[in-house]
Each structure stands twice: as structure tokens, then as C-alpha cells.
Amino acid sequence: MIRYLTRRLVQMVLLFLVFLTVTWFLLYILPGDSVALKYAGNPNIPPEAREVALERLGLDKPVLIQFRDYMFNFFQGDLGVSFNQYPRPVVDIIGERLPRTLVLFLTALVTYYWAGFVAGKFLAWRRGNRGEMAVTIGGVGLYSMFLPFFAFMLIWFFSVQLGWLPISKFLDPEQWRDAPFAANEVFMRLFWVTLLTAIAMFMASLAAHRTRGRMLERILRWGGGALVIAAFLFYWFGTEAGQGMRIYAGDIAFHMILPVLTLTLINFAGVMLLTRSSMLETLREDFILTARAKGLPEGMIRDRHAARTALLPVATSLVLAVATVIDGGVITEAVFSWPGMGEILISSVLSEDIPLAVGAFAFIGVLALIGHFVVDVLYGLLDPRIRVTEHG
Amino acid sequence: MTADRLPVEVSGGRAPLLEVSGLVLRYDTEVGEVSAVENVSFSLGRAEAMGLVGESGCGKTSVALSLLRLAPDNARYRSGSILWEGVDLLGLSDQQMRLYRWAEISMVFQGAMNAWNPVYRVGEQIREAMYQHFDPPLSKPETNQRLDDLFRLVGLDPAVQNRYPHELSGGMRQRAVIAMALSCEPKLIIADEPTTALDVIVQAQILEELKEIQEDLGLSILYISHDMAVIAQVTDTIGVMYAGKLVEFGPTREVFRRPRHPYSFLLLSSIPSVTGPRRRPVSLEGTPPNLLAPPAGCRFHPRCPWATEQCRNDEPPMMQIGPSQWAACWNAEQVPEMGDQLP
Numbered sequence: 001m002i003r004y005l006t007r008r009l010v011q012m013v014l015l016f017l018v019f020l021t022v023t024w025f026l027l028y029i030l031p032g033d034s035v036a037l038k039y040a041g042n043p044n045i046p047p048e049a050r051e052v053a054l055e056r057l058g059l060d061k062p063v064l065i066q067f068r069d070y071m072f073n074f075f076q077g078d079l080g081v082s083f084n085q086y087p088r089p090v091v092d093i094i095g096e097r098l099p100r101t102l103v104l105f106l107t108a109l110v111t112y113y114w115a116g117f118v119a120g121k122f123l124a125w126r127r128g129n130r131g132e133m134a135v136t137i138g139g140v141g142l143y144s145m146f147l148p149f150f151a152f153m154l155i156w157f158f159s160v161q162l163g164w165l166p167i168s169k170f171l172d173p174e175q176w177r178d179a180p181f182a183a184n185e186v187f188m189r190l191f192w193v194t195l196l197t198a199i200a201m202f203m204a205s206l207a208a209h210r211t212r213g214r215m216l217e218r219i220l221r222w223g224g225g226a227l228v229i230a231a232f233l234f235y236w237f238g239t240e241a242g243q244g245m246r247i248y249a250g251d252i253a254f255h256m257i258l259p260v261l262t263l264t265l266i267n268f269a270g271v272m273l274l275t276r277s278s279m280l281e282t283l284r285e286d287f288i289l290t291a292r293a294k295g296l297p298e299g300m301i302r303d304r305h306a307a308r309t310a311l312l313p314v315a316t317s318l319v320l321a322v323a324t325v326i327d328g329g330v331i332t333e334a335v336f337s338w339p340g341m342g343e344i345l346i347s348s349v350l351s352e353d354i355p356l357a358v359g360a361f362a363f364i365g366v367l368a369l370i371g372h373f374v375v376d377v378l379y380g381l382l383d384p385r386i387r388v389t390e391h392g
Numbered sequence: 393m394t395a396d397r398l399p400v401e402v403s404g405g406r407a408p409l410l411e412v413s414g415l416v417l418r419y420d421t422e423v424g425e426v427s428a429v430e431n432v433s434f435s436l437g438r439a440e441a442m443g444l445v446g447e448s449g450c451g452k453t454s455v456a457l458s459l460l461r462l463a464p465d466n467a468r469y470r471s472g473s474i475l476w477e478g479v480d481l482l483g484l485s486d487q488q489m490r491l492y493r494w495a496e497i498s499m500v501f502q503g504a505m506n507a508w509n510p511v512y513r514v515g516e517q518i519r520e521a522m523y524q525h526f527d528p529p530l531s532k533p534e535t536n537q538r539l540d541d542l543f544r545l546v547g548l549d550p551a552v553q554n555r556y557p558h559e560l561s562g563g564m565r566q567r568a569v570i571a572m573a574l575s576c577e578p579k580l581i582i583a584d585e586p587t588t589a590l591d592v593i594v595q596a597q598i599l600e601e602l603k604e605i606q607e608d609l610g611l612s613i614l615y616i617s618h619d620m621a622v623i624a625q626v627t628d629t630i631g632v633m634y635a636g637k638l639v640e641f642g643p644t645r646e647v648f649r650r651p652r653h654p655y656s657f658l659l660l661s662s663i664p665s666v667t668g669p670r671r672r673p674v675s676l677e678g679t680p681p682n683l684l685a686p687p688a689g690c691r692f693h694p695r696c697p698w699a700t701e702q703c704r705n706d707e708p709p710m711m712q713i714g715p716s717q718w719a720a721c722w723n724a725e726q727v728p729e730m731g732d733q734l735p
Contacts, residue, residue: 285506286501286506286507287506287507287508287509287510289462289501290499290501290507290508290509291509292462292493293460293462293493293494293498293499293501294493294494294498294520294521294524294572295490295491295492295493295494295495295521295524295525296490296520296521296524297490297524300520304520305509308511309509309510309511382511383510383511384510384511384556384558385510385556385558
């Protein structure tokens with residue numbers, strides 16, 4: 001196992017180096033004089049000033065030297081400064097934007113995978129009832145919807161017509177006027193608290209899954225879940241740290257509802273249909289017949305034997321979805337004016353803010369690699385047949 | 393003597409454990425009703441080993457699955473009953489039936505590979521059955537002790553229970569399946585092609601061990617197989633099925649020595665004999681009938697070399713031939729002698 005992990009880590013580092021090199025050169029060969037166009041914002045600046053600017057940014061050196069310097073600095077944690085927001089360091093900008101993207105898209109990802117899996121499970125189990133048709137058609141209809149169009153429809157309905165939800169952005173400036181916190185601080189807190197809650201929930205259901213007594217399982221599943229939610233609420237309402245931040249965190253969560261809803265409605269059908277077909281296939285397996293012959297209760301056959309085994313292809317699709325968490329948000333972020341990584345990607349590339357663009361791509365690469373790694377390990381835990389052995 | 397109350401006598405006068413009478417099972421399909429099991433009756437006593445033989449698709453697995461009420465969703469029981477110690481299993485609710493499964497009747501499935509869920513350890517899959525059926529529940533050490541004993545009983549190292557199914561060889565997997573079938577102290581084990589997927593040597597070992605276990609524990613076993621040799625080795629009584637019907641029933645010895653139905657006769661003649669008189673194996677011509685529209689009269693008549701006008705028109709009932717042998721053939725008395733006239 002250790003050897004496998006080390007090998008995977010080395011592979012990841014090598015892959016990342018290749019990725020970074022290709023990205024750097026691709027962006028370098030973008031046509032246009034970024035300094036003349038953007039830095040000074042004026043093509044008519046005196047040649048002397050231009051020379052000074054180029055020198056200060058290191059753009060006067062040969063390309064390979066620039067590349068060498070960039071790589072050298074990169075691994076010391078220095079990604080350079082943004083051309084557009086000079087002299088703000090790239091790391092600073094990304095550090096501000098990344099949590100915003102992660103919070104939004106991880107929430108959406110978890111929501112729609114969970115909803116899709118549960119819906120698919122019941123569709124396959126109660127095959128052939130009338131609800132199935134409606135859910136399947138509805139789901140496929142939503143799945144084939146064009147995202148910006150659908151997002152605008154939801155905004156129109158919930159924000160404009162009903163006025164229930166905010167139209168866009170991630171907070172309400174009025175409310176934040178004298179806020180004692182920076183938005184990012186709240187985001188980080190929101191991110192960690194939510195992540196811990198999700199992990200605790202997962203552990204509780206895992207523990208419930210492992211027990212054999214039906215009473216005990218129920219106690220663990222519902223009691224454990226209730227306990228976690230209680231702890232979550234206690235943090236925001238009971239503790240001093242949580243109470244102070246609650247209104248601001250609540251404001252952000254309020255702004256997240258519509259984008260998460262959009263992403264969930266559009267994406268859950270894919271997961272649902274995948275789960276359904278995987279589950280139907282599993283239900284035809286002999287071990288389901290064995291489980292029935294053993295006189296296990298139906299709920300146990302459904303959850304412990306069928307759904308658990310049908311989970312494997314769904315976990316594979318999660319690998320692919322992890323990438324969308326980081327970059328697939330470009331359109332969604334644009335529609336909802338959500339200031340995250342997607343927005344950086346577009347604006348930095350369009351305005352040839354090369355250091356920021358390379359930095360953003362680098363972070364997306366790192367996150368995609370980590371995501372794949374986590375899911376690989378997770379997959380090994382889920383399926384003993386591909387679990388890595390010591391001599392593997 | 394109707395087919396409804398058949399061979400109680402065969403089980404030596406003991407009250408039967410299981411009594412199937414007049415079972416009719418049909419499958420609803422898009423193209424019509426498939427008559428999979430037609431008026432099948434037999435009984436099985438305690439500590440008795442019975443075999444059901446027949447070609448693929450003759451309904452033997454349908455019969456076996458019916459005993460646990462595990463036939464597919466499109467199965468319809470048109471008539472008949474399955475009495476288990478006097479209780480009609482077909483009349484039970486799903487909840488009640490669940491308590492009979494494994495605790496009373498367990499099953500060794502064909503193709504042991506697929507009988508295991510790939511994501512759980514072998515021992516865990518046996519434990520979950522034991523957890524359901526022991527009342528009061530076994531304590532943890534009792535469960536572990538019992539698992540160890542079961543694995544030793546079937547000739548496996550108890551450490552095997554901590555492995556995943558894909559880590560076991562075919563023979564080990566089949567042995568573990570037998571351990572699983574024994575786990576809740578059932579009175580009857582249905583062994584559906586228990587050894588088909590194994591090589592001949594392992595097959596012989598496992599059959600031998602199964603027979604020993606059966607005798608030691610006083611179990612009843614119902615073997616389902618298409619392989620006459622397997623059945624001959626391990627059973628006391630034998631039922632021969634053809635196209636959904638039971639065509640012959642009797643003590644294994646008798647049936648092998650003097651088959652009374654042309655189908656059993658031809659099946660036996662198709663096995664080359666090493667020790668008996670030299671003769672050419674006979675091949676059974678033709679294919680089983682389409683069960684969507686079974687032939688009138690005796691279902692075997694299109695393939696029977698001795699079929700008469702009567703066979704084409706009237707369905708023969710089960711008739712008692714010897715002291716404990718039954719056959720559904722109009723010419724049952726003459727069958728073995730007629731066989732001598734075969735080319």
C-alpha cells in the first residue's frame with residue numbers, strides 16, 4: 001500500500017510538471033503584447049517606460065530563462081504578480097477565489113450525487129411503477145437542458161417573479177457594510193465546517209452500514225445523523241465563534257441556493273440513470289438470489305447487497321465529475337456572477353494576464369490530480385477486487 | 393391412485409419432511425404462458441437424499457426454486473401445494489416465508505462463483521444469515537466458534553472466512569458455499585448442480601464430503617443435476633423430469649437397474665458403461681418440446697421410439713410399477729425389454 005501510494009505520488013508530480021510546462025508555453029505563445037495592451041493600458045507609452053516595465057516584469061529575458069525562473073519560483077510558492085491587478089501576487093488572488101468555487105461546487109456535487117444515487121436506487125428497486133416513468137422522463141428532460149437557459153429560467157422564476165432568492169453574486173453588500181469579517185474568512189469557515197459535517201455524516205452512515213442489528217442500524221443512521229446536524233446547528237447558534245459569523249455565513253448560503261439548485265437539477269439525472277442501470281444489472285446477479293434465499297429482509301438486500309455493489313460504476317463517474325468541480329463552473333459562475341476560479345480563467349486569458357492564467361490553470365491541475373487520487377483510493381476501498389496488495 | 397398423493401411409501405413409511413403435490417408453475421411471458429412445471433408430485437423424508445434429473449429447461453430448477461419461493465417474478469403457481477412439515481409454503485406471507493428460508497431449507501447454488509457478493513468477506517456473508525435466523529441470537533464468540541467449525545467441517549482452513557470470494561479457488565468457493573448452506577442448521581439442502589463448474593477430481597471429493605456431512609448431520613438433500621452419474625453416486629431416490637413433468641420416480645437403485653420410462657431408459661443407455669456388457673451408447677434423438685405449446689398426449693411421444701396411438705392422444709398418469717417405483721408411461725411394464733430391440 002505504501003509503495004503504491006508513493007508511486008502514485010511520484011506519477012502525480014511528473015504529470016503535473018508536464019502539465020505546467022505545456023500550459024506555460026501555450027499561454028506564452030498567445031499572440032499580442034500583453035504589456036503594451038494591458039499593463040500600461042496604453043499603446044502610446046514612451047519607449048523608455050516600456051523598457052522599464054518589461055525589465056521589471058522579467059519579460060526582456062529569453063523565453064527559456066523566463067521559463068526556468070518561473071518554474072524555480074513556482075516551487076518556492078511564488079507564482080508571480082498579476083499584470084492586471086499589479087502588484088497583487090497571483091497566490092493571493094487564487095487564495096481568495098478558490099474557496100468560493102470549492103464551497104459552491106462541492107456542495108452541488110455532493111447534493112446531486114446523493115440525490116441521483118438515492119433516486120436511481122429506488123427506481124431500479126421498484127421497477128415498473130408509474131412514478132418511474134415520470135421521474136425518468138423528467139430527469140432526462142432536465143439533463144438535456146441547456147445550462148445557461150435553465151439557469152436564467154430559474155433566476156427569472158425564483159428571483160424576479162417570486163422574489164424569494166437573490167439574482168446573483170455571492171453576498172449582499174448592504175448587509176456586509178460594517179462586517180467584522182472578510183468574506184474569505186467566512187468562506188473558509190463555511191468550507192471547513194461543512195466539510196467536517198459531511199465527513200461526520202458519511203462516517204455515521206458507514207457505521208450504520210456495518211452493523212448487523214436492524215435496531216442498532218436505525219439508531220446509528222438516524223441518531224448519528226441527527227447528532228451531526230445538532231452539532232452543526234450548535235456551532236452556528238451556540239458557540240461564540242459561530243454566532244458572530246452566522247448572519248454572514250447565512251447570507252452566503254442564501255446566495256448559494258439558486259446555483260446549487262440549478263446544478264443539481266441538471267446533473268442528478270445522469271447519476272440517477274447510471275445508478276439505475278447499474279443496480280438493475282446487479283439485481284440480476286446470482287448473489288442477490290443467494291441473499292434472498294438466506295432470508296434476509298428486503299431492505300437489507302436492497303441496501304447492503306444491491307446498492308452497495310451498484311455503487312462501483314457510480315464512483316467511477318465521480319472521478320470525471322471531480323474535474324468539473326474546479327473548472328466546469330465557468331458558465332455557471334458567469335451566469336450567477338459568482339466570483340470564483342471560473343471567472344478568473346476567462347478574464348485572465350482574455351486580458352492576457354499570463355501569470356494569473358498559468359497560476360489558475362496550475363491550481364486546477366493540482367486539484368484535478370488530488371481529486372483523481374482521492375477517488376482512486378476510495379474506489380479501492382469500495383471494491384476489494386481491485387484493492388492493491390502488498391506485492392502490487 | 394392419482395398423482396396427487398404419490399410416493400409417501402417410498403420414504404419408508406416415515407412422515408415426509410417435504411411433500412410436493414400437483415405443483416403447476418407457469419411463466420408469464422410476452423409470447424404466452426410457458427408451462428414450466430406441470431403437475432409434479434413427490435415427497436422427501438428426513439435424512440433422505442433425492443435427485444431430480446433431466447435436460448436443461450425441463451423444470452428441475454423451477455421446482456427447486458419453488459421450494460424456497462424464489463422463482464422469478466413472472467412465475468404463477470396455478471395449483472398444487474408444497475407442504476413443509478404440514479405447512480403449505482405457497483400459502484405463507486412473504487414475511488413468514490422469510491423465516492423458513494435458510495433456517496429450514498437452504499440451497500447450494502450452481503456456479504459458486506456468482507453466489508458470493510464480491511464486496512464482502514466470505515465469513516461476513518455467512519454471518520449475516522446466522523444473524524437473521526438464530527433465536528435467541530448467537531453471541532459473538534458463539535458465532536465465531538460456529539463459523540470455524542463449519543469451515544473445518546467442509547475441509548477448509550477457518551482463516552478462509554476472512555478472505556474475499558475472488559481470492560478463493562473454485563473448489564474452495566464451492567466448499568464455502570456448502571458451509572454457508574449449513575450455517576443455520578437447515579433440515580433440507582437443495583443442491584442445484586453443486587459441482588458442474590468444477591473439475592472431475594474436486595467434483596468427486598466434494599460429492600463424497602457432502603454425502604458424509606448429510607449422513608452425519610441427518611440432513612435431507614435434494615440434488616438437482618443433469619448428470620446421471622452424480623445422482624447415482626449420492627442419492628437414495630431419484631425423480632426424472634421431462635418437459636416440466638415428473639416422468640419417473642423411485643429408489644435410485646431400482647430406477648438405474650430397471651428404468652420404467654422410455655426417457656429414463658434412453659438417458660441411461662446414453663451413458664457408456666465400463667463394467668457392464670459391451671454395447672454402443674444410444675443417442676437420444678430430437679429436442680425437448682416447446683413449452684409454450686407442449687404436445688398433446690405424452691410430452692415425450694415425439695421423441696419416443698415406441699410411441700403408440702394412445703401416447704399421442706392421452707396423457708399417461710403416474711402409475712405404480714414396482715413396489716416403490718412409479719412411471720408415467722402407458723407401456724411402462726415393457727420398457728426395459730423393448731430396449732433390447734433397439735439397434
